[in-house]
Amino acid sequence: xxxxxxxxxxxxxxxxxxRSTGTHDGADLLAIADRVVAQARAGEQVEAFVxxxxxxxxxxxxxxxxxxxxxxxEGIGIRVIRDGRTGFAYAGTLxxxxxxxxxxxxxxxxxxxxxxxxxxxxxxxxxxxTDQVLWNDELADCPxxxxxxxxxxxxxxxxxxxxxxxxxxxxxxxxxxxxxxxxTTGIRQWGRENGCYVSVSTLADDGDETQTGFGFSVGRRPxxxxxxxxATEGSDRATRLLGAVKPASKxxxxxxxxxxxAQFLSIIASTLNGESVVKGRSLFRERMGDQVAPAFVxxxxxPTNALAYTATDVDGEGLAARRNALIEGxxxxxxxxxxxxxxxxxTVSTGNATRGGFAGTPGVGALALSLEPGVRSQxxxxxxxxxxxxxxxxxGIHSGxxxxxxxxxxxxxxxxxxxxxxxEPVREFTIASTLQRMLLDIVEVGGDIDWLPMxxxxxxxxxxxxxxxxx
Amino acid sequence: MGCGTAxxxxxxxxxxxxxxxxxxxxxxxxxxxxxxxxxxxEVYAEDKRNTSVALDDGRIEQVTSGRDRGVGIRVIKGETSxxxxxxxLSADGLRAAASAAAAAASRDDGGVRTxxxxxxxxxxxxxxxxxxxxxxxxxxxxxxxxVDDAARSAxxxxxxxxxxxxxxxxxxxxxxxxxxxxxxxxxRVLARISxxxxxxxxxxxxxxxxxxTVGWEAFDAVDIEELARDAARQAIVKLxxxxxxxxxxxxxxxxxxxxxxxxxxxxHGLEADHVQKGASVYExxxxxxxxxxxVTLVDDGTMATEWGTLAIDDEGHATRxxxxxxxxxxxxxxxxxxxxxHDGRAPSGNGRRQSYMHLPMVRMTNTFVMxxxxxxxxxxxxxxxxxxxxxxxxxSVNTATGDFVFGMTEAYxxxxxxxxxxxxxxxxxxxxxxxxxxxxxxxxxxxxxxxxTCGKDGQGVPVGDGQPTLRVKSLTIGGTAA
Numbered sequence: 026x027x028x029x030x031x032x033x034x035x036x037x038x039x040x041x042x043x044r045s046t047g048t049h050d051g052a053d054l055l056a057i058a059d060r061v062v063a064q065a066r067a068g069e070q071v072e073a074f075v076x077x078x079x080x081x082x083x084x085x086x087x088x089x090x091x092x093x094x095x096x097x098x099e100g101i102g103i104r105v106i107r108d109g110r111t112g113f114a115y116a117g118t119l120x121x122x123x124x125x126x127x128x129x130x131x132x133x134x135x136x137x138x139x140x141x142x143x144x145x146x147x148x149x150x151x152x153x154x155t156d157q158v159l160w161n162d163e164l165a166d167c168p169x170x171x172x173x174x175x176x177x178x179x180x181x182x183x184x185x186x187x188x189x190x191x192x193x194x195x196x197x198x199x200x201x202x203x204x205x206x207x208x209t210t211g212i213r214q215w216g217r218e219n220g221c222y223v224s225v226s227t228l229a230d231d232g233d234e235t236q237t238g239f240g241f242s243v244g245r246r247p248x249x250x251x252x253x254x255x256a257t258e259g260s261d262r263a264t265r266l267l268g269a270v271k272p273a274s275k276x277x278x279x280x281x282x283x284x285x286x287a288q289f290l291s292i293i294a295s296t297l298n299g300e301s302v303v304k305g306r307s308l309f310r311e312r313m314g315d316q317v318a319p320a321f322v323x324x325x326x327x328p329t330n331a332l333a334y335t336a337t338d339v340d341g342e343g344l345a346a347r348r349n350a351l352i353e354g355x356x357x358x359x360x361x362x363x364x365x366x367x368x369x370x371x372t373v374s375t376g377n378a379t380r381g382g383f384a385g386t387p388g389v390g391a392l393a394l395s396l397e398p399g400v401r402s403q404x405x406x407x408x409x410x411x412x413x414x415x416x417x418x419x420x421g422i423h424s425g426x427x428x429x430x431x432x433x434x435x436x437x438x439x440x441x442x443x444x445x446x447x448x449e450p451v452r453e454f455t456i457a458s459t460l461q462r463m464l465l466d467i468v469e470v471g472g473d474i475d476w477l478p479m480x481x482x483x484x485x486x487x488x489x490x491x492x493x494x495x496x
Numbered sequence: 497m498g499c500g501t502a503x504x505x506x507x508x509x510x511x512x513x514x515x516x517x518x519x520x521x522x523x524x525x526x527x528x529x530x531x532x533x534x535x536x537x538e539v540y541a542e543d544k545r546n547t548s549v550a551l552d553d554g555r556i557e558q559v560t561s562g563r564d565r566g567v568g569i570r571v572i573k574g575e576t577s578x579x580x581x582x583x584x585l586s587a588d589g590l591r592a593a594a595s596a597a598a599a600a601a602s603r604d605d606g607g608v609r610t611x612x613x614x615x616x617x618x619x620x621x622x623x624x625x626x627x628x629x630x631x632x633x634x635x636x637x638x639x640x641x642x643v644d645d646a647a648r649s650a651x652x653x654x655x656x657x658x659x660x661x662x663x664x665x666x667x668x669x670x671x672x673x674x675x676x677x678x679x680x681x682x683x684r685v686l687a688r689i690s691x692x693x694x695x696x697x698x699x700x701x702x703x704x705x706x707x708x709t710v711g712w713e714a715f716d717a718v719d720i721e722e723l724a725r726d727a728a729r730q731a732i733v734k735l736x737x738x739x740x741x742x743x744x745x746x747x748x749x750x751x752x753x754x755x756x757x758x759x760x761x762x763x764h765g766l767e768a769d770h771v772q773k774g775a776s777v778y779e780x781x782x783x784x785x786x787x788x789x790x791v792t793l794v795d796d797g798t799m800a801t802e803w804g805t806l807a808i809d810d811e812g813h814a815t816r817x818x819x820x821x822x823x824x825x826x827x828x829x830x831x832x833x834x835x836x837x838h839d840g841r842a843p844s845g846n847g848r849r850q851s852y853m854h855l856p857m858v859r860m861t862n863t864f865v866m867x868x869x870x871x872x873x874x875x876x877x878x879x880x881x882x883x884x885x886x887x888x889x890x891x892s893v894n895t896a897t898g899d900f901v902f903g904m905t906e907a908y909x910x911x912x913x914x915x916x917x918x919x920x921x922x923x924x925x926x927x928x929x930x931x932x933x934x935x936x937x938x939x940x941x942x943x944x945x946x947x948x949t950c951g952k953d954g955q956g957v958p959v960g961d962g963q964p965t966l967r968v969k970s971l972t973i974g975g976t977a978a
Contacts (some may be wrong), residue, residue, distance in 0.1 A: 134560065
């Protein structure tokens with residue numbers, strides 16, 4: 026599955042069962058961060074990011090457990106800023122000697138930075154943290170056997186949908202993470218979260234032909250997982266491509282399946298990244314206030330929405346996560362910022378500092394994107410299209426889309442749409458346009474909204490005038 | 497699974513080794529791991545240090561020092577693998593991890609089994625002259641500044657440059673219940689350059705990188721400024737690029753840039769895990785003609801200094817030169833411990849993992865196509881209309897259908913046997929088995945390509961690839977022009 030895994034605030038290690046995790050108040054992690062920050066010297070800004078996380082992954086194949094991985098990890102990253110120069114170091118352990126070494130390395134690394142007048146840590150901005158329930162004890166207490174049973178049940182359910190379907194892997198996975206961040210500038214935050222999902226990867230056979238599909242369901246606790254839906258989608262995605270042909274090349278209207286739209290929105294968001302803007306790499310850098318999409322398009326990044334799988338209380342620098350309207354009425358209204366890009370742009374952080382774990386410093390990125398939903402379902406939308414293609418999956422997003430130039434080209438598979446109904450399956454073709462054109466060419470946003478294990482929600486999206494390249 | 501050119505990894509030198517953990521403790525840990533009656537237990541320990549320098553927007557933004565150290569323990573019983581990892585290398589920490597892995601693999605009580613390890617001398621695939629951890633950070637910073645200067649002086653169109661340097665040294669120890677004990681000391685260095693050029697047509701990007709499994713001496717052999725100028729040149733050339741065509745046509749791929757084609761078109765499909773699950777188009781095709789008779793495809797983990805090189809794989813087995821396709825005929829797949837045990841054969845040195853936190857699986861090392869008979873100029877000269885790809889981006893493949901894509905980051909139109917106008921970026925799409933058969937010209941100018949990171953099942957490992965200039969009779973270009 027191409028989705029992003031939940032939460033793992035990442036790191037180094039100790040193997041225990043996932044139940045024996047962490048603390049309820051983060052006191053131990055905060056204490057480590059506090060001790061580091063207390064060692065700051067005059068003229069230094071110091072930030073300590075301390076994290077512990079872990080995950081379980083169960084993979085089932087033909088009724089047997091293929092692997093069961095249960096592991097925890099922990100680590101620390103320390104940033105030191107002095108005279109506008111930044112140094113950083115990390116270690117995948119919270120061993121006291123290692124922490125001391127990390128601080129010394131970060132200090133040493135400061136010497137080699139180029140002075141930057143905008144360098145600096147985040148400072149408390151008074152924006153209140155939205156209380157959210159990101160932790161679920163029921164998941165933390167879920168016994169290993171139940172996890173195995175879920176993966177086995179999903180495999181059985183998927184095979185039962187259609188006799189032509191095989192399962193090449195059926196997975197249950199969960200992850201938990203807690204992290205503390207403290208700075209000499211007065212930031213002091215701790216948070217924890219957990220989540221789980223099941224996923225299935227399928228093969229459908231017809232004679233010599235094989236097609237593939239996938240299905241999944243995500244939740245905050247095992248009871249949230251919808252195995253039937255994952256099984257049905259996994260089976261349908263594979264079987265409906267059986268008999269797929271390479272289509273002729275033409276310009277056409279594409280209907281993006283929710284899972285594809287989420288990937289498209291993530292790319293759009295990367296062009297609205299404040300760091301790219303201040304460094305001159307965003308194609309929208311001089312477009313603030315311009316009409317970049319039709320008036321019915323509203324793009325919001327809202328990690329305070331509890332429905333979002335990537336909902337969070339604070340961002341990677343410890344500032345409150347908040348709702349940001351990026352495109353309103355089709356007009357570009359806001360870029361996402363962390364404290365560095367905001368300072369440089371002469372504005373304030375939008376609470377969009379992202380962090381891959383303790384081994385890196387904060388970047389900028391959207392946290393939980395969605396389009397304001399329209400009213401019609403995917404079926405209703407398809408019924409209104411005479412000639413188009415429903416895009417079920419795309420490939421090569423990382424190789425064929427350039428968010429600097431705006432060129433967009435991806436491999437695709439899906440179903441032709443003729444006279445208001447889906448027709449023959451098609452594969453081995455590409456769809457291409459530019460990001461700028463695609464935003465302007467949006468014809469409709471579906472009324473469906475599906476929260477995916479990604480930083481963007483899934484919705485049906487119709488885009489006109491896209492080039493389909495095939496035979 | 498996707499494979500991009502860029503980041504990261506680490507690799508090989510003669511063991512002037514630190515014992516990550518002592519032998520007696522490893523033997524005890526394996527005994528603990530076997531307590532639930534497992535068939536096989538394995539300890540993988542690594543101690544990795546790395547340094548990186550990030551330059552962007554004309555500034556050294558950050559120097560980073562990192563350390564990762566830990567042990568991954570795998571226990572196999574029947575068809576089930578249990579896995580746990582720990583950064584606590586004390587006797588207690590290892591016992592806890594071994595017990596967790598054993599419990600994950602089996603709930604039985606298997607009694608006591610002891611393991612006596614015998615150390616294997618590792619092959620030496622290359623030698624490190626200058627360990628990067630002995631080079632002053634100031635020199636690494638200066639390298640990046642030279643890159644920045646060279647790229648910016650390549651043309652007034654250059655508006656932004658970001659560059660990164662990274663080195664790593666990873667000491668590895670692998671031991672298992674078959675008595676294997678092997679060590680490695682892996683040193684890698686990497687540099688990458690991204691350039692943005694701006695003009696009337698908007699912005700364009702260029703990228704170059706170099707990565708080797710050796711020490712700092714790699715930078716004596718490579719002209720890093722020339723690499724930076726080449727990244728700038730790509731971006732500038734594309735400012736006058738026109739939209740790529742849409743549809744199927746002949747494609748010529750420059751030597752040393754298109755190895756990713758084979759990595760995707762057939763490499764992943766030749767990994768025994770996909771094959772055994774019936775999720776590869778190459779299943780059951782051993783001995784059959786699967787490619788043009790021009791094609792001989794090799795995966796070789798022993799190539800000195802290359803990015804995917806390893807003395808031992810991450811299951812402790814010596815890497816090898818494995819011929820996969822010979823004169824178009826499929827002769828073998830790639831194997832790890834589990835898959836080779838399943839088929840009752842020897843592993844091929846392709847069991848790899850991202851780190852001690854990951855389970856090993858079948859992975860490629862350096863994958864390449866050997867020279868063919870044709871002069872590169874003749875290949876272009878005999879193509880009436882097509883696309884010449886001078887630089888490829890990443891790609892990805894669906895191993896079950898064979899459909900794959902890869903990005904062209906620098907490409908030109910071929911008209912009447914000559915390379916003419918530059919094209920904007922796009923993906924190419926094809927079907928692996930079909931494309932292998934459609935290779936109708938193969939050059940005699942073999943070269944290895946840029947360092948890559950291959951992603952599979954969420955794990956990234958460093959890989960290399962290479963090929964001579966070649967032509968594919970027909971590939972679909974994913975552009976927008978008629």
